[in-house]
Amino acid sequence: MSDIDRHLTAEEIELWAEGLLPAAGAIHLAQCATCLATAERERQFFLKLARLERLAPSDEFTEKVMEGVRIRAGTESRGR
DSSP: OOTTTSOOOHHHHHHHHTTOOOHHHHHHHHHOHHHHHHHHHHHHHHHHHHHSOOOOOOTTHHHHHHHTOOOOTTOOOOOO
């Protein structure tokens, strides 16, 4: 099977999305409906992901977490 006959890997599709796919991959993508469909699904997924609201923990988050953490006196990390 030649390079043009094999499907693109996930890494190659990521390179395409970043505009870094080498020419041979771009030629394959232009000729392979399967890879193009996969690449377009990936692109749409990341576009939707980028549009999601970014959430931050509440002001009380650290306090609430630390309430559940018990640190015993004299138990320091011993290089484990």
